[in-house]
Amino acid sequence: MSASAKSNWQLGLPCAFVVWAAVVVAAAFEGMRRGFHGGAFVIALSVASMLFGFELFLAAPRVLAWTQRALGGRAASLGPLVPLLAVLVYSLGASGNGALRLLGMAYCVLPAILLASSAGKSPGTWEDYAALVLIWLPAVLPVPVRLLYRLFPYPPPLTHTLAILLALSTAVAAFVMLRRLDGIGYAVAWGRGYTANFALHFAIFAAIGIPLGVTLGFLKYQPSLERARSSPLTMLGILFFTAWPEEFLFRGLLQNLLSRAMKNQWAGLIVASIVFGFSHIFHAPFPNWKYVLLATIAGLFYGHCWIRTRSLLPGALVHALVDISWHILFR
Helix, strand or coil: CCHHHHEEEECCHHHHHHHHHHHHHHHHHHHHHCCCCCHHHHHHHHHHHHHHHHHHHHCCHHHHHHHHHHHCCHHHHHCCHHHHHHHHHHHHHCCCCHHHHHHHHHHHHHHHHHHHCCCCCCCCCHHHHHHHHHHHHHHHCCHHHCHHHHHCCCCHHHHHHHHHHHHHHHHHHHHHHHCCCCCCCCCCEEECCHHHHHHHHHHHHHHHHHHHHHHHCCCCECCCHHHHHCHHHHHHHHHHHHHHHHHHHHHHHHHHHHHHHHCCHHHHHHHHHHHHHHCCCCCCCCCCHHHHHHHHHHHHHHHHHHHHHCCHHHHHHHHHHHHHHHHHHEC
């Protein structure tokens, strides 16, 4: 069933443009407030804007459907050109490291090449998992060896954002545009039961995660008015550049593929949640087993929300609210 058929509301192009413009303007002002300016900053911001627009506009169901109809088979080959162009523009204007430029170009096209060879096959081929690992691994390794962080050294406040945007755009081009994997839920839309699922999953996880985190010494209740003041911009950053990309990767792709391969949605949920938990092991102090445990439990709730709604958005909002609450209320 299409998103439009089962949704009470869905993101349209005008609304997507307003959101895109607001985030870009906020990023520009924040960069200038921190003292960044000049051609290199303009290029970095332009690249970030292009990547953000690519993935945001395609999350509008009618835009994605129109793009796939209009481009037909060409959508598969044109999609990977967006992240590839972003790497080329950035590297020529803001960073001149030729070796990193080649690695970045390979990062953008190799997943698409792998998935092209599995066209027409049932989801869960080795190429699906290989493409997923190629996209995911350079984004989660320790910071000193993260390829994507080294690819975007300037300006420092945009390094993480650009890395996440490139990873997400590469994944969208490969799995949404080329592979056209069913059941991802890559749509900003709101349907019946979404609100209840969002509220219930957040409330139950908070009731479990907060006492457990405090008992383990992972969380310390320390609300901050200063952090609360920065929450509007922080909320946007967490939602768009942490929660949504991670839900797409771990639920829309990994859990989706595992559930199909094992023919059991609960097994897929458990394995994907464990992998999600272990993706946090590199956070200081390494190995951070407390973070692994709490993230695994959180992943069960995010993944179950995805199962109940078959949409990334409710789980992404639960994920974002968990992170925002942690940011404001705990250390």
